[in-house]
Amino acid sequence: MYLKNINKKYGNIDIFNNFNLFIPDNKITIVLGDSGVGKTTLLNIISHNTEFQGEIVDNIPRTFSAVFSEQRLLKNLTVYENLDYILKHRIQDKIERRTLISKKLETLEILDKINDYPSTLSTGIGQRVALARAFLYPSNIIIMDEPFRGLDIGIKARLIKLFYNMWMEEKQTVIMVTHDVNEALLMADKIVIIGNSPAMIKYETSVIGAQNERNLSEDIYKNYYSEIVSTFLQT
Amino acid sequence: MKNITSKVLLKNILWPLVGLGIFLTTWYIAASIINLEMILPSPVESFRRLFLLFEKSYFWQAVLGTLTRSLISFCISFVIASALSIISFVFEPIKKILSPLVVLLRSVPTMSIILISLIWFKNAVAPMVISAIITFPILYSGFSSSLQEIDPKIVEMSDFYRVPFFRKLFNLFLPYVGPSSLTTIQSGLSFNVKLIIAAEVLASTTQSMGRYMQVSKVYLDTAELLGWTIMAILLSYFLEFVIVVIKRMIIRWK
Numbered sequence: 001m002y003l004k005n006i007n008k009k010y011g012n013i014d015i016f017n018n019f020n021l022f023i024p025d026n027k028i029t030i031v032l033g034d035s036g037v038g039k040t041t042l043l044n045i046i047s048h049n050t051e052f053q054g055e056i057v058d059n060i061p062r063t064f065s066a067v068f069s070e071q072r073l074l075k076n077l078t079v080y081e082n083l084d085y086i087l088k089h090r091i092q093d094k095i096e097r098r099t100l101i102s103k104k105l106e107t108l109e110i111l112d113k114i115n116d117y118p119s120t121l122s123t124g125i126g127q128r129v130a131l132a133r134a135f136l137y138p139s140n141i142i143i144m145d146e147p148f149r150g151l152d153i154g155i156k157a158r159l160i161k162l163f164y165n166m167w168m169e170e171k172q173t174v175i176m177v178t179h180d181v182n183e184a185l186l187m188a189d190k191i192v193i194i195g196n197s198p199a200m201i202k203y204e205t206s207v208i209g210a211q212n213e214r215n216l217s218e219d220i221y222k223n224y225y226s227e228i229v230s231t232f233l234q235t
Numbered sequence: 236m237k238n239i240t241s242k243v244l245l246k247n248i249l250w251p252l253v254g255l256g257i258f259l260t261t262w263y264i265a266a267s268i269i270n271l272e273m274i275l276p277s278p279v280e281s282f283r284r285l286f287l288l289f290e291k292s293y294f295w296q297a298v299l300g301t302l303t304r305s306l307i308s309f310c311i312s313f314v315i316a317s318a319l320s321i322i323s324f325v326f327e328p329i330k331k332i333l334s335p336l337v338v339l340l341r342s343v344p345t346m347s348i349i350l351i352s353l354i355w356f357k358n359a360v361a362p363m364v365i366s367a368i369i370t371f372p373i374l375y376s377g378f379s380s381s382l383q384e385i386d387p388k389i390v391e392m393s394d395f396y397r398v399p400f401f402r403k404l405f406n407l408f409l410p411y412v413g414p415s416s417l418t419t420i421q422s423g424l425s426f427n428v429k430l431i432i433a434a435e436v437l438a439s440t441t442q443s444m445g446r447y448m449q450v451s452k453v454y455l456d457t458a459e460l461l462g463w464t465i466m467a468i469l470l471s472y473f474l475e476f477v478i479v480v481i482k483r484m485i486i487r488w489k
Contacts, residue, residue, distance in 0.1 A: 049395065064395065072392040076410035076486075085406055086396040137396055 001025070001046075001062075001173070006054035008041060014198035015041050016052070021201065027189035028167070028174040032181065038199040039177035043143045046175060065139035067147040071126035073118040079105070079129050080114045083136055090138050104132045108162055124155035128162065135166045142167075144176035148183060160186060276458035285462035293447075294466075300442035302470060305431045308363035309370060309424055316374035324382040333375075341372040345430075353438055362434035362445070366427050373426065377419025381412045414486050421478040425471035432467055 006019040015038040023029050023046070033039045044050040047064045073082045083101045091097050105111040108128045118126060127147065134142050148156045160183070167174065178184060184191050193203040259278050266277040276284075288294040323330035352365045385408060393403050435445020444463055451460035 047395070066392070066395050068388070068392065070388060072386075072388050074389060074407060074410075077406060081406075085402065086393075086398060088402065089397065089399050133396075 002055075002057040003046070004055040004057055006045060006052055008038075008045060008050070008052045010041075016045075016054075017198035019054075019199060019201075021192065023173065023175060024190060025173050026171040028176065028187055029190045029192065030184040030188040031175065031177045031192045031194060032179060032184050033177070033194040033199070034179060037194055037197070039179075039194065040145055042194070042199075043145055043175065043177060046141070047143050060140070062141050063137075063139040064141050064143055065134040065137040066143040066145070067127075067130050067134045069146040069149045071118065071121075071123075071130045073121075073126060073129060075118050078115050078117055079110070079121070082118070082129060083133055086133055086137055100136055101132075104136050104166075107166060108132055124151060124159065127151065127159060131159065131163060131166070135170075139172060141173045141175065144174060146178050147176065148178070148180070156183075163187075273455050273457055276461060280458045281461035281465060284458045285465050288459070288462055288466070293442075296442050297444045297447050298466060298470065300440075301428070301431055301435065301444040301467075304363050304435075304440075304443070305366070305424075305428050305470075305474075308365075308367040308431065309427045311363070312367040312370040312374055312423075312427075313420070315367075316371050317378050320375050320378035320382060323379065330379075337372045337375055340368065341376075345369055345433075349434055349437055352434070358438040358440050361438045362431045362440055362443070365434040366430035369430055370423050370427050374419060374423050377423070378412075378416055381415040381419065384415060385411045410485070414482065417478055417482045417485075421475050421482075424474040424478065428467060428471045428474065 001023040003019065003021040003023070006016045006021075007014075008016040008019075021042075031039055031042060041050065043066075045052045046056070047066070048056075073079075074085065077085060080098075080101055083104075084097055087097050087101070091100070102111060102114070105114055108131065110125055110128050110132075113121060113125060113129075118129075121129065130147070134144075148159060151159065164187075176187070188205075191203070191205045192201055194200065195202045262275075262278045266275045266280075269275045272280065319329075319333060323333055348368055349361075349365050352361045352368070355361075356364050389407060389411075390403070393407060432443075432445045432448065434440075435443035436449045437445075439446050439449060444467060448460055448463045451457070451463060
């Protein structure tokens with residue numbers, strides 16, 4: 001997917017001015033940047049949830065799912081009902097939906113919470129339900145807007161691992177924005193740092209590559225850490 | 236478990252009964268001291284007169300008449316208030332346009348509305364018009380603040396996943412707006428009964444509780460007047476109780 005000559009304004013402020021970005025298919029692209037630089041706007045542009053000028057060049061039709069920084073679960077529905085809520089119009093067969101939901105919750109180790117209401121869930125468990133929602137919805141792009149923000153390091157590490165287990169099954173194209181360099185290094189196939197106003201790419205890796213590197217290994221740190229941190233700090 | 240049940244019983248039944256007991260005892264003592272039934276009959280006498288009224292067909296016709304008028308006027312007010320609150324929630328300018336009207340309706344003296352309506356409308360219709368007009372700003376403001384309960388982030392999430400409108404309506408909009416709207420409806424309904432009766436008194440509407448209360452007053456039959464009053468309280472309480480039951484049925488997530 002290519003974002004070509006993207007222009008976006010809020011009032012008189014240019015957020016993007018002739019912005020270009022390549023997003024590789026079936027990879028995890030992570031966009032790093034400070035608050036207010038236009039990271040979330042970029043996600044909205046990619047998912048066509050905001051108006052913009054420019055072109056998104058793509059060779060296959062896209063369906064989107066999303067993980068937001070908040071759980072965004074309906075307080076009046078149980079975990080099962082919350083997942084069924086977004087699935088009903090895509091999968092007609094109730095038994096199939098039930099099976100898919102149960103299986104996904106089992107993968108995320110929260111099957112016992114299936115009949116619980118969101119108010120009874122911890123933040124980490126709630127975010128697991130949000131992850132389940134994104135992976136259950138039939139999509140080929142997953143948009144993630146700081147999905148691990150505000151989580152304890154232990155919970156975050158566990159969630160990232162669970163995210164990988166699910167992602168490995170279908171390898172959807174993932175675009176995630178964050179301002180946590182460690183998250184980016186831990187998860188990304190490709191890292192993009194955006195800064196300035198209007199936003200521009202300050203730093204961009206090519207596809208980092210092999211799965212076995214995606215584990216905070218010495219190589220990753222040696223090759224990228226100092227470069228990414230210093231560029232990020234400059235933005 | 237047993238302990239919890241007894242605590243709930245104590246909180247929800249016993250203490251309110253104690254409060255009611257104190258009120259009735261005070262009333263009884265005051266009636267005994269005054270010792271003049273025309274000024275303040277005892278609660279025993281008032282309830283006795285109410286039970287006597289139960290046997291009269293005109294009593295039930297009046298109660299039914301008042302209840303019907305109350306429900307019709309409330310429904311009119313409810314439909315207009317809910318429609319306008321939704322429109323002004325979606326279109327901000329409409330909210331601004333309506334705001335002076337709502338302030339006006341809220342601040343105009345109730346008696347002015349009653350008297351003007353009595354000039355303009357027939358006796359049977361006037362109470363409904365009056366209570367619909369007076370209840371409207373209460374319902375409109377209540378529904379408008381209930382609509383603020385809808386979390387725009389949940390709406391955004393639903394739109395992102397292309398959730399169809401009717402599923403959003405029944406799973407998101409109504410459940411989010413419902414609880415506080417029902418609280419508004421609950422207080423609006425009992426207020427409406429009071430308004431209808433006040434208007435019936437002044438309009439002397441046939442087959443109405445208000446008219447019989449006025450007749451009791453003319454004949455200085457205070458015991459019967461209080462009997463009708465107890466019935467009006469029971470009517471309000473019954474309507475509020477129905478809403479409380481509906482609320483308990485639909486809110487299962489707290």
